[in-house]
Amino acid sequence: MDAEPQLRPRRWGLGAFLLVEMVFLASSLLLGFLLGGQGSLAISQAVLIVAAPTLLAAGAAILITTVRGNGPRIDLKLRWSRRSAGLGLLFGVVGLLFTLPAALLWVWIVGEDANSAAGAVFGGTRSTWAWAVVVFVVIVFVAPFCEEIVYRGLLWGAVDRRWGRWVALAVTTVVFAIAHLEWTRAPLLLVVALPIGLARLYADNLTASIVAHQVTNLLPGLVLMFGLAGAIPQA
Template sequence: MEAQPQSGRRHRWGLGAFLFVEVAYLLTSVLVALPFAGSELAHVSLLLLVVGVPSILAAVLAIMITRWRGNGPRIDLRLQWCWRAAGLGLLFGTVGLFVTIPASLLWTAIVGADANSAAGEVFGAARGTWAWAVAVFVLIAIVAPICEEILYRGLLWEAVDQRWGRWVAFGVTTVVFSVAHLELTRTPLLLVVAIPIGLARLYSDNLSASIVAHQVTNLLPGLVLMFTVAGAMPAA
């Protein structure tokens, strides 16, 4: 039987913790990318650092805050492995593809030639060996979802949930997740993408569910970028 997080133990952090981590993420993104701003085509390894370091740092900061000001990530963020929750995440993520894929095609048809994600713009023109291509896949499909879920449906979710309840947390994190990517034309699509991920978190009360759902959602983009970086398919 899976151990469940202890309930009733309120943490001593709130929305300020999320804002602090979000600002740290944005500042780190700028500082890491600044040295390569003038270069037209950086090596894949540098692009991995530019994309990966801020996300990983934000997740680590979020976990550290729960240790300093709360009960740790297992209780405060519901960050614990649970097969049932992972199964729910797989279910919501897979069912969500039947909505998000048509939504992506519709968005692409509306936006036209400019339709691309931030990750696609970063890695779309990069080329490297299959080892680097697999590293891109691991970042996009596995690591990035873990980091983003710790921040949005972990830290932000629990800050809102503790004050206003889980349905408000679902709505707020869905909107903030979509807007925080800073992709204005893609925000409506990200809203659609975020709904099944948020529902996985809502109905499981476990962060591993939304992590798995997010990883399922990022699986296809991760594969596309992997084959693109390896030169096995043309850039979008």
């Protein structure tokens, strides 16, 4: 009977996360420089600016764990589990009971500056239903999946290995809020990130935080989709 394969030592840590963040920031700045100076953006360009940096960052995280570790399934705990998906759905729905009132309060306090980066990119744009659905998929499914790989996957794994899972929860929650570079929304993003992080903590599986994050993004994604299609007024 063949012996089970030995796990390779993980040769990545916080430096890997910093490298992935550099990939995200560099690609965001490059796309902003190349496309941002052209005046109003076409919907395809706006989708590229929103989706490409986070896809590149997640791809870099997966590559690092594959080359210098045991791959995302083991190192990032990116493996499908019905139980973890159920926990993610539970934390996502319960989290909405806190994040929705917090978001309404924050809009009342801050006003127009409370708009998200994605909302600013797509704000005032009108497009076809096909492109509106593409934006919905990016906001609700693609972005949460990629962001969870980077924050509750790569960063969580690096911090958890050194200081434990509760420190990982605190660090990833704060870094997630700051890394969006939406300074007026940072306190709100802390509230948003907490149930997502708790889902990751209690499930010990990235599937849970991915699902919780997708539930959190569902309402903003719907608002953007209907706004882009002209079905509802868009700020």
